[in-house]
Amino acid sequence: MKTANDRGFNIRINIGLLGTFIYEIITGEKVRVELFDDDRAANRPYWPKRQTLPEATGIWHGWIIEGCRDGQFQMAHCVLRASGNAHLTPLRQSSDIRFGQTIKDSIKAQVSLERAQRIFITCFLLLFLLFCTFLFFLFKVTVF
């Protein structure tokens, strides 16, 4: 049986790989992680230096990706809990969503304003018509 200890793999590397994979899902960009390029020991995997990985700040789930890579999450359970909460705060999309929402709200406001104007004009015309009819009958009664 092959064991993790024999080969130098550990939870830290696994969570780092998970972070890189999340990065790929979010950005669509494939990242190649070289675990065996470190000078510390030959044929033993080490999590690569920060500079060799692409920047993840400012993207959705960015802080989770960074946390996975920097070793801030000790267990996959912590990543899972963080991922569950991250749905509420999409970073990259937030400005787009807010912009869309503003347009939607302004259209709604515009539509409601137009509707109010239309109702007001209709009411005004109806009242005017009613007033004219009243005047007509009044005139008819006084003349004849």
Add this chain to the structure above:
Amino acid sequence: MTTPFLDISGNPIPHGNILGSGSSALVLLQGDAAVKFPLKCLWTDIYKVQAHTQKPKYEQEVCRRLEDSPYNSRSNGVIRCLRMFDDSTHLGYMPNSDLQSYLTKFRPSLNLQFSWCVEITRTITFVHDRCLLVTDIASCNFLLDSDYRSNFVISQRYLFFHWGLI
């Protein structure tokens, strides 16, 4: 049209049945199952064939470790192992290829991205809880089922560990 690959009894395998091949295994579609055989070609020598036939045993050990207990069903994110034989493993068939091919062709919606992130993290959590590590967490190792849910493949890339030692 036949291929250079041979089945267990030494007969050539038709081209249409092959789902994929690796360095040591061949995956064929048989009914509703993807059957994983040790790789055997016309030119493969007997020692290599013997080495390849040892590998399904290791993968079956991993399958057993990842099996559900009657009280939980957390193994949903791992490809289901239907049957195990000495020389082959029958796995659930995933019709929508792998996640890597999907991501190169399409841009998934925000909801799909989120559900994949959570599903995959949940699967890794489950794998760790069963005292296994995966040496290659990559998009090519996640296959998509008919509902586009990601399923982790069972391969040689799993390592056993004990929580106290790592």
